[in-house]
Amino acid sequence: MSILINRKSRVLVQGITGHEGSFHTQQMYAYGTNIVAGVTPGKGGEWVLDGKIPVFDSVKIAVEATGADVSVIFVPARFAPDAIFEAADAGISLIFCITEGIPVQDMMRVKRYLDQKQVRLVGPNCPGALTPGECKVGIIPGNIALPGNVGVVSRSGTLTYEVLYALKLKGIGVSTCVGIGGDPIQGMDFIDVLSLFEADPHTEAIVLIGEIGGNNEERAAEYITRHVTKPVVGFIAGRSAPPGKRMGHAGAIIEGGAGTAEHKINALEAAGVRIAEHPEQVADLVEPYLGK
Amino acid sequence: MNLHEYQSKQIFARFGIPIPRGKVALNSTEAKHIAEELGGRVVIKSQVLVGGRGKAGGIRLARSPEEAEELATLILGMEIRGLPVRKILVDEAVNIERELYLGIANDRNARCPVMMASAEGGVDIEEIARRSPEKIIKVYIDPLIGLRDYQSRDIAVAIDLPREYWKTFMNIAEGLWRVYTAHDATLVEINPLVITADKRMLALDGKMSVDDNALFRHPDLVEMRDLDVEAPAEVEARKYGLSYIKLEGEIGCMVNGAGLAMATMDIIKLHGGEPANFLDIGGGAGADKVAAALRIILSDPKVKVVLINIFGGITRCDEVARGILGALSEVRPRVPMVVRLVGTNAEEGRRMLADAHMITAETLVEAAQKAVAISKGDLVYEHLD
Numbered sequence: 001m002s003i004l005i006n007r008k009s010r011v012l013v014q015g016i017t018g019h020e021g022s023f024h025t026q027q028m029y030a031y032g033t034n035i036v037a038g039v040t041p042g043k044g045g046e047w048v049l050d051g052k053i054p055v056f057d058s059v060k061i062a063v064e065a066t067g068a069d070v071s072v073i074f075v076p077a078r079f080a081p082d083a084i085f086e087a088a089d090a091g092i093s094l095i096f097c098i099t100e101g102i103p104v105q106d107m108m109r110v111k112r113y114l115d116q117k118q119v120r121l122v123g124p125n126c127p128g129a130l131t132p133g134e135c136k137v138g139i140i141p142g143n144i145a146l147p148g149n150v151g152v153v154s155r156s157g158t159l160t161y162e163v164l165y166a167l168k169l170k171g172i173g174v175s176t177c178v179g180i181g182g183d184p185i186q187g188m189d190f191i192d193v194l195s196l197f198e199a200d201p202h203t204e205a206i207v208l209i210g211e212i213g214g215n216n217e218e219r220a221a222e223y224i225t226r227h228v229t230k231p232v233v234g235f236i237a238g239r240s241a242p243p244g245k246r247m248g249h250a251g252a253i254i255e256g257g258a259g260t261a262e263h264k265i266n267a268l269e270a271a272g273v274r275i276a277e278h279p280e281q282v283a284d285l286v287e288p289y290l291g292k
Numbered sequence: 293m294n295l296h297e298y299q300s301k302q303i304f305a306r307f308g309i310p311i312p313r314g315k316v317a318l319n320s321t322e323a324k325h326i327a328e329e330l331g332g333r334v335v336i337k338s339q340v341l342v343g344g345r346g347k348a349g350g351i352r353l354a355r356s357p358e359e360a361e362e363l364a365t366l367i368l369g370m371e372i373r374g375l376p377v378r379k380i381l382v383d384e385a386v387n388i389e390r391e392l393y394l395g396i397a398n399d400r401n402a403r404c405p406v407m408m409a410s411a412e413g414g415v416d417i418e419e420i421a422r423r424s425p426e427k428i429i430k431v432y433i434d435p436l437i438g439l440r441d442y443q444s445r446d447i448a449v450a451i452d453l454p455r456e457y458w459k460t461f462m463n464i465a466e467g468l469w470r471v472y473t474a475h476d477a478t479l480v481e482i483n484p485l486v487i488t489a490d491k492r493m494l495a496l497d498g499k500m501s502v503d504d505n506a507l508f509r510h511p512d513l514v515e516m517r518d519l520d521v522e523a524p525a526e527v528e529a530r531k532y533g534l535s536y537i538k539l540e541g542e543i544g545c546m547v548n549g550a551g552l553a554m555a556t557m558d559i560i561k562l563h564g565g566e567p568a569n570f571l572d573i574g575g576g577a578g579a580d581k582v583a584a585a586l587r588i589i590l591s592d593p594k595v596k597v598v599l600i601n602i603f604g605g606i607t608r609c610d611e612v613a614r615g616i617l618g619a620l621s622e623v624r625p626r627v628p629m630v631v632r633l634v635g636t637n638a639e640e641g642r643r644m645l646a647d648a649h650m651i652t653a654e655t656l657v658e659a660a661q662k663a664v665a666i667s668k669g670d671l672v673y674e675h676l677d
Contacts, residue, residue: 077505077508078508078509101505102505103476103503103505103506103509104398104476104478104503104505104506105398105405105435105473105476105503105506106506108398108403108404108405108435109435109436111403112403112404112434112435112436113436139605140605141605141635141636143636144605144635154551155551156549156550156551156552157549157550157551157552158547158548158549158551158552158603158605159549159551159552159554159555160551161603161605161635162552162555162603162634162656165603165634165635182550182551184398184400185398185400185403209551211550211551211554212554214400214401215400215401235555237551237552237554237555237558238554238558239558239561239562240554240557240558240560240561240567241554241557241570242539245537245570246537247535247537247550247553247554247570248535248549248550248551248553248554248570248572249550249551250504250505251400252550252551252554256418261558277559277562278555278558278559278562278656278657278660279552279555279656280655280656280657
């Protein structure tokens with residue numbers, strides 16, 4: 001079992017003929033993801049991956065022709081907001097936006113629009129999601145995770161891979177891993193994903209990977225206290241980060257004393273979350289909760 | 293990216309927000325001439341991108357063109373919080389009756405812009421927010437609709453603005469909203485917005501921060517960037533698409549991914565060491581990028597050891613290793629390097645680096661322990677070649 005994506009997901013790739021899009025389409029396809037279509041305006045009628053996947057001019061045409069229900073976006077930042085609007089208007093109900101560097105005002109408009117349409121967005125600036133053994137949407141390497149019963153949700157990319165790999169080395173598998181991205185305005189947040197893991201009968205424990213900036217982790221802690229019965233293990237990156245400096249991700253900055261790692265760790269610990277001191281330790285803390 | 297006061301105010305003026313008459317001067321003679329044009333009584337304002345200019349003596353009133361010249365000489369020779377004053381703004385001096393605050397910022401939690409106003413202007417708004425948050429009026433703006441007239445009017449009422457000023461205030465608020473959207477700002481601020489003795493409303497000071505991610509559609513703003521405020525290494529890093537922030541420690545870090553880079557700094561600290569920098573080399577790690585990253589890290593004389601932590605997902609570790617080896621022949625580091633490669637083709641990458649006498653580690657903990665030990669002199673390695 002899993003959340004958001006599984007072997008039945010009918011995945012469409014927006015920007016499928018671009019550099020990133022074509023490479024990751026190959027990777028997703030090789031992993032077994034059910035990719036049904038690609039979209040690149042102006043290239044409708046072409047085929048990619050040795051004639052296995054048709055390319056369409058618009059998401060609307062692609063959806064009508066193939067019944068795609070999940071979209072993953074690889075188009076450059078200046079075109080990505082439009083790609084999200086296009087997917088939402090074409091009836092796609094779950095959109096993953098991998099693109100990094102989308103202007104924040106664009107994202108505020110996108111977010112407001114999607115909320116009105118009841119469309120789910122993951123990202124932007126995220127690695128996507130992976131349901132090991134079934135489906136990978138985005139750029140998470142498939143070979144670093146085993147199928148299993150731990151749900152992973154994270155604001156980071158390679159840091160998430162680090163944790164997945166540490167879990168794998170201990171033989172611990174994952175139900176689904178969702179990277180929600182590191183931007184200040186994002187689609188699904190920790191709470192949205194936590195509620196799905198809580199409802200998923202095959203997820204036994206949850207790993208939450210956060211970082212400095214904003215108060216997403218604090219709100220997650222409040223939600224966990226009230227609504228999550230499953231054990232949660234956490235890691236927060238940026239304990240050593242100085243205030244006022246943006247640590248790579250647009251959202252990772254300590255402003256006016258808010259958004260510190262310490263504050264987040266305290267909030268999560270108060271909610272009963274066990275916090276690892278370093279990413280590899282996450283696996284040690286999760287292990288005792290499994291197979292009970 | 294932050295704009296100077298004079299840049300922000302010039303933009304404000306183009307959007308119908310009244311500002312005092314004034315001009316930028318690069319030397320004291322220019323300042324004197326501007327003061328003569330403006331009628332003698334002027335304010336000399338240092339243009340540096342830090343707060344607290346007034347307290348540092350960087351904003352002074354001159355009663356005559358001669359005094360303007362003197363003060364300009366003084367201020368142009370100053371450093372304010374480490375930043376040299378290279379430009380001054382010479383503004384007409386006005387008689388202030390009342391000072392207000394008006395600004396728009398991105399509210400991360402509400403996920404929309406918020407317009408903020410206060411009947412108390414001219415002071416640090418964060419200070420008011422801490423001391424008496426009820427004095428800050430907040431109006432949330434729907435990003436799809438924009439600022440409504442009634443919202444500006446509500447603010448005018450809430451800050452006790454006399455009716456005769458409502459129309460002017462609403463125009464200023466609308467102008468500020470258009471400045472914010474037209475420039476992809478993350479913050480626009482008029483502090484103070486004043487009412488003068490002769491019944492004018494003026495933006496006496498202005499501040500703008502714009503979204504770095506949106507600069508591709510604002511070439512005019514890119515040209516306004518002031519490189520003085522950034523460390524040279526940070527400017528250099530940006531050229532190569534690297535995200536670098538200098539810190540105070542001795543262990544240089546090169547990591548792929550921002551979250552992992554922070555986690556690597558954290559684990560160094562956990563083991564008693566101090567990171568010298570944050571550096572995310574991003575996706576892909578060709579020799580040129582790795583070399584640039586190494587050069588930048590080693591430009592910090594405090595660095596005693598470099599820790600390279602790469603999680604090869606889509607990026608292959610053997611490629612990264614080749615990048616590192618290529619960079620080594622170019623950069624010739626003077627300090628030992630600890631390398632941890634994990635993920636795709638990690639074994640091959642590790643072998644290539646071990647052959648080159650680099651110190652390798654399997655886990656993040658091991659890598660951190662080795663780097664910290666070297667930085668403290670507890671572990672001694674011979675230099676390469």
